[in-house]
Protein backbone atom coordinates (compact mmCIF):
# COMPACT_ATOMS: atom_id res chain seq x y z
CA UNK A 1 0.00 0.00 0.00
CA UNK A 2 2.78 2.27 0.88
CA UNK A 3 4.53 1.36 -2.35
CA UNK A 4 1.42 2.22 -4.33
CA UNK A 5 1.18 5.61 -2.61
CA UNK A 6 4.80 6.29 -3.36
CA UNK A 7 4.24 5.19 -6.91
CA UNK A 8 1.29 7.55 -7.26
CA UNK A 9 3.22 10.34 -5.71
CA UNK A 10 6.08 9.70 -8.08
CA UNK A 11 3.68 9.72 -11.01
CA UNK A 12 2.19 12.98 -9.81
CA UNK A 13 5.61 14.50 -9.46
CA UNK A 14 6.51 13.35 -12.95
CA UNK A 15 3.37 14.94 -14.34
CA UNK A 16 4.25 18.16 -12.58
CA UNK A 17 7.70 17.89 -14.07
CA UNK A 18 6.24 17.38 -17.54
CA UNK A 19 3.93 20.34 -17.08
CA UNK A 20 6.87 22.47 -16.04
CA UNK A 21 8.84 21.25 -19.04
CA UNK A 22 5.90 22.11 -21.29
CA UNK A 23 5.73 25.58 -19.79
CA UNK A 24 9.41 26.00 -20.50
CA UNK A 25 8.95 24.83 -24.07
CA UNK A 26 6.03 27.20 -24.56
CA UNK A 27 8.05 30.07 -23.11
CA UNK A 28 10.90 29.13 -25.40
CA UNK A 29 8.57 29.08 -28.39
CA UNK A 30 7.07 32.40 -27.36
CA UNK A 31 10.53 33.89 -27.13
CA UNK A 32 11.55 32.45 -30.46
CA UNK A 33 8.33 33.60 -32.05
CA UNK A 34 8.71 37.02 -30.46
CA UNK A 35 12.19 37.31 -31.89
CA UNK A 36 10.96 36.35 -35.31
CA UNK A 37 8.18 38.93 -35.15
CA UNK A 38 10.70 41.61 -34.21
CA UNK A 39 13.03 40.54 -36.99
CA UNK A 40 10.19 40.70 -39.49
CA UNK A 41 9.23 44.15 -38.24
CA UNK A 42 12.81 45.34 -38.61
CA UNK A 43 12.98 43.93 -42.09
CA UNK A 44 9.71 45.61 -43.03
CA UNK A 45 11.03 48.90 -41.66
CA UNK A 46 14.21 48.54 -43.68
CA UNK A 47 12.19 47.71 -46.76
CA UNK A 48 9.85 50.64 -46.46
CA UNK A 49 12.79 53.02 -46.08
CA UNK A 50 14.03 51.85 -49.47
CA UNK A 51 10.64 52.30 -51.08
CA UNK A 52 9.59 55.38 -52.90
CA UNK A 53 6.15 56.77 -53.33
CA UNK A 54 4.40 56.41 -56.64
CA UNK A 55 3.52 59.90 -57.92
CA UNK A 56 0.27 58.59 -59.41
CA UNK A 57 -1.29 56.38 -56.75
CA UNK A 58 0.89 57.27 -53.70
CA UNK A 59 1.65 53.58 -53.15
CA UNK A 60 5.06 52.79 -51.62
CA UNK A 61 6.98 50.68 -54.06
CA UNK A 62 10.53 49.33 -54.23
CA UNK A 63 10.98 50.02 -57.92
CA UNK A 64 8.90 53.03 -58.81
CA UNK A 65 10.03 53.02 -62.45
CA UNK A 66 8.82 49.45 -62.91
CA UNK A 67 5.65 50.15 -60.94
CA UNK A 68 4.66 53.18 -63.02
CA UNK A 69 5.59 51.38 -66.21
CA UNK A 70 3.42 48.38 -65.36
CA UNK A 71 0.59 49.90 -63.31
CA UNK A 72 0.25 53.27 -64.99
CA UNK A 73 1.23 52.68 -68.61
CA UNK A 74 -0.81 55.70 -69.70
CA UNK A 75 1.25 57.97 -67.44
CA UNK A 76 4.54 56.45 -68.50
CA UNK A 77 5.46 58.99 -71.17
CA UNK A 78 4.84 61.86 -68.75
CA UNK A 79 6.76 60.06 -66.00
CA UNK A 80 9.75 59.08 -68.16
CA UNK A 81 10.15 62.62 -69.48
CA UNK A 82 12.51 63.31 -66.61
CA UNK A 83 16.32 63.33 -66.52
CA UNK A 84 16.52 61.25 -63.34
CA UNK A 85 14.25 58.57 -64.72
CA UNK A 86 16.05 58.63 -68.06
CA UNK A 87 19.41 58.15 -66.31
CA UNK A 88 18.08 55.24 -64.28
CA UNK A 89 16.76 53.55 -67.39
CA UNK A 90 19.81 54.07 -69.55
CA UNK A 91 20.60 51.05 -71.62
CA UNK A 92 17.27 49.39 -70.87
CA UNK A 93 14.45 48.83 -73.26
CA UNK A 94 10.89 49.13 -72.11
CA UNK A 95 8.42 46.60 -73.42
CA UNK A 96 5.28 48.55 -74.27
CA UNK A 97 3.29 45.34 -73.93
CA UNK A 98 3.95 44.42 -70.32
CA UNK A 99 5.95 47.40 -69.06
CA UNK A 100 9.01 45.33 -68.15
CA UNK A 101 12.51 46.75 -68.54
CA UNK A 102 14.78 44.60 -70.59
CA UNK A 103 18.34 44.63 -71.77
CA UNK A 104 16.98 43.75 -75.13
CA UNK A 105 13.53 42.89 -76.46
CA UNK A 106 15.13 40.05 -78.38
CA UNK A 107 13.44 36.84 -77.36
CA UNK A 108 11.08 38.72 -75.04
CA UNK A 109 8.15 38.56 -77.42
CA UNK A 110 7.78 34.86 -76.71
CA UNK A 111 7.95 35.39 -72.96
CA UNK A 112 6.03 38.63 -72.68
CA UNK A 113 2.82 38.00 -70.70
CA UNK A 114 1.01 40.53 -72.88
CA UNK A 115 1.63 38.72 -76.15
CA UNK A 116 0.69 35.41 -74.52
CA UNK A 117 -2.78 36.69 -73.74
Ligand SMILES: [Zn+2]
Nearest residue numbers: 054056057059
Ligand atom coordinates in the same frame (compact mmCIF):
# COMPACT_ATOMS: atom_id res chain seq x y z
ZN1 LIG B 1 1.17 53.77 -58.69
Ligand SMILES: [Zn+2]
Nearest residue numbers: 095097098112
Ligand atom coordinates in the same frame (compact mmCIF):
# COMPACT_ATOMS: atom_id res chain seq x y z
ZN1 LIG C 1 6.69 42.42 -72.49
